[in-house]
Amino acid sequence: MRTLLILGASGDLTGRLLLPGLARLIRMRRGDGLTLVGAGSDDWTDAHWRERIDGAFASAMEKADDAGRAALQDVRDRSSYHFLDVTKDGLADLVHTLEGPVAVYFALPPAVSQLACSALGPNSLPKSTRLVMEKPFGTDQASAHRLNEKLARLVPEQNIHRVDHFLGKATVFNILGLRFANRILEPVWNNLHIEKVEVIFDEDLALENRARYYDGAGALRDMIQSHLVHVMALLALNAPSTLHERDLRDHIGSILRASTVDLDSPASSRRARYTAGTIGDRPIPDYTAEPGVDPSKNTETLAEVTVSINNERWSGVPFILRSGKALGAKRKEAVITFRPVSHLPLGFTGQDAPTKLRIGFGPDTLQLELDVNGPGDIFSLDRATLSADLNETDLLPYGEVLDGVLAGDPTLSVRGDTAEDCWRIVEPVLKAWAEDRVPLEEYPAGSAGPEDWPSSHGRV
Ligand code: NDP
Numbered sequence: 177m178r179t180l181l182i183l184g185a186s187g188d189l190t191g192r193l194l195l196p197g198l199a200r201l202i203r204m205r206r207g208d209g210l211t212l213v214g215a216g217s218d219d220w221t222d223a224h225w226r227e228r229i230d231g232a233f234a235s236a237m238e239k240a241d242d243a244g245r246a247a248l249q250d251v252r253d254r255s256s257y258h259f260l261d262v263t264k265d266g267l268a269d270l271v272h273t274l275e276g277p278v279a280v281y282f283a284l285p286p287a288v289s290q291l292a293c294s295a296l297g298p299n300s301l302p303k304s305t306r307l308v309m310e311k312p313f314g315t316d317q318a319s320a321h322r323l324n325e326k327l328a329r330l331v332p333e334q335n336i337h338r339v340d341h342f343l344g345k346a347t348v349f350n351i352l353g354l355r356f357a358n359r360i361l362e363p364v365w366n367n368l369h370i371e372k373v374e375v376i377f378d379e380d381l382a383l384e385n386r387a388r389y390y391d392g393a394g395a396l397r398d399m400i401q402s403h404l405v406h407v408m409a410l411l412a413l414n415a416p417s418t419l420h421e422r423d424l425r426d427h428i429g430s431i432l433r434a435s436t437v438d439l440d441s442p443a444s445s446r447r448a449r450y451t452a453g454t455i456g457d458r459p460i461p462d463y464t465a466e467p468g469v470d471p472s473k474n475t476e477t478l479a480e481v482t483v484s485i486n487n488e489r490w491s492g493v494p495f496i497l498r499s500g501k502a503l504g505a506k507r508k509e510a511v512i513t514f515r516p517v518s519h520l521p522l523g524f525t526g527q528d529a530p531t532k533l534r535i536g537f538g539p540d541t542l543q544l545e546l547d548v549n550g551p552g553d554i555f556s557l558d559r560a561t562l563s564a565d566l567n568e569t570d571l572l573p574y575g576e577v578l579d580g581v582l583a584g585d586p587t588l589s590v591r592g593d594t595a596e597d598c599w600r601i602v603e604p605v606l607k608a609w610a611e612d613r614v615p616l617e618e619y620p621a622g623s624a625g626p627e628d629w630p631s632s633h634g635r636v
Pocket residue numbers: 183184185186187188189190193215216217218260261262263282283284285286288310311312389
């Protein structure tokens with residue numbers, strides 16, 4: 177038996193992402209004696225909570241077979257709700273009444289999560305309790321460190337899941353499989369052969385009424401700090417000896433510890449904010465006119481930083497991380513650009529473009545762009561692209577998060593030391609932006625980003 181206790185039962189994350197993710201997980205893998213408990217500061221009845229579950233489980237119910245439907249119904253029927261202000265006493269007592277191991281999911285505003293952790297006394301929880309912390313994990317390196325110290329008093333590090341739902345397990349292992357199971361890649365996977373690495377997450381969604389959170393965060397904190405640096409680490413790490421979470425997370429940690437942004441180098445960070453435009457046929461207002469936005473905060477909706485990984489393999493190779501909202505097209509990929517050949521036999525004509533490897537995320541794809549002698553003139557080089565679709569999970573991102581949490585497997589979650597390093601990498605940039613040392617540029621919603629950013633022209 178095991179219990180998932182969701183704090184913040186009435187919240188957006190719970191209704192929109194957690195419960196549907198859980199429903200898909202139960203539909204695919206069955207409930208396995210899972211007890212679902214909701215808690216929050218609204219005085220709800222069990223029946224009211226179950227209505228919320230019904231809404232979030234509906235789509236999975238529709239698609240489930242008989243056994244899947246029975247499992248979903250069973251979890252729903254046995255679930256209960258507790259009226260609880262998590263910042264006061266009572267959370268530890270509640271956990272003790274539940275059947276363990278109990279996974280406590282903090283689906284709460286970050287400040288409330290911190291107060292809830294402070295309200296718990298040292299050793300007040302059963303040692304098997306798992307704590308699931310959402311992003312943002314702190315607001316800077318120092319606050320992440322303080323939060324880590326608080327959590328360390330409650331349960332062992334192994335039981336702390338800091339959520340990074342950006343890459344699913346299949347995608348993580350696709351990257352590692354591609355890199356380490358193919359003899360031809362590792363010998364060229366270094367600064368002798370690779371010119372630059374880009375990790376790009378462009379969204380075609382604008383603010384979507386999330387000003388309360390987003391206007392205080394911006395693209396650098398929301399995406400680059402908490403997700404893209406991890407993708408970078410997976411692309412850059414040395415081969416771990418096993419895929420065990422400890423080996424893997426040690427290697428991720430070692431890359432992030434070696435990573436810095438050199439603010440003295442030109443264009444090492446850029447920021448921009450969208451103005452009015454259209455995406456498809458959707459009119460999008462200027463970011464500053466979106467409800468709930470405080471224009472004086474100068475929040476960026478598009479950010480780009482160039483990270484250096486200061487080790488022998490990667491010295492001199494820029495890792496360009498970019499993410500933004502309200503762009504004309506979705507783009508979620510890593511692009512590895514190889515150096516030109518040292519000598520192209522004289523006589524060839526044509527484009528002579530660099531070899532590129534594109535790794536697309538969700539759906540996971542692979543494209544290798546090569547110059548070949550195409551049809552027609554035998555001396556003329558043409559572009560050819562080799563493509564493959566890769567393995568994907570059937571679980572929604574939050575189904576994968578919950579799968580790891582309920583199995584006690586922290587492979588996909590962020591280790592405490594790494595969470596602090598993610599802040600250390602971006603903090604100098606945040607400081608430079610706060611001091612207006614980098615201009616806040618603009619781009620029309622629905623465009624590819626500011627014209628003079630090379631990454632705005634990247635989809636070749
Ligand atoms: P919401 O504001 O929608 O929900 C917060 C929940 O916390 C509400 O149910 C609220 O109850 C409850 N709550 C607040 N104070 C207390 C208290 N003292 N005791 C008990 N319950 C309390 O936030 P979100 O769901 O959007 O976000 C939750 C977390 O998830 C945040 O850390 C966020 O950064 C993260 N996240 C959210 C995403 C999203 O798309 N929403 C995506 C990724 C991460 P009440 O309404 O009664 O106050």
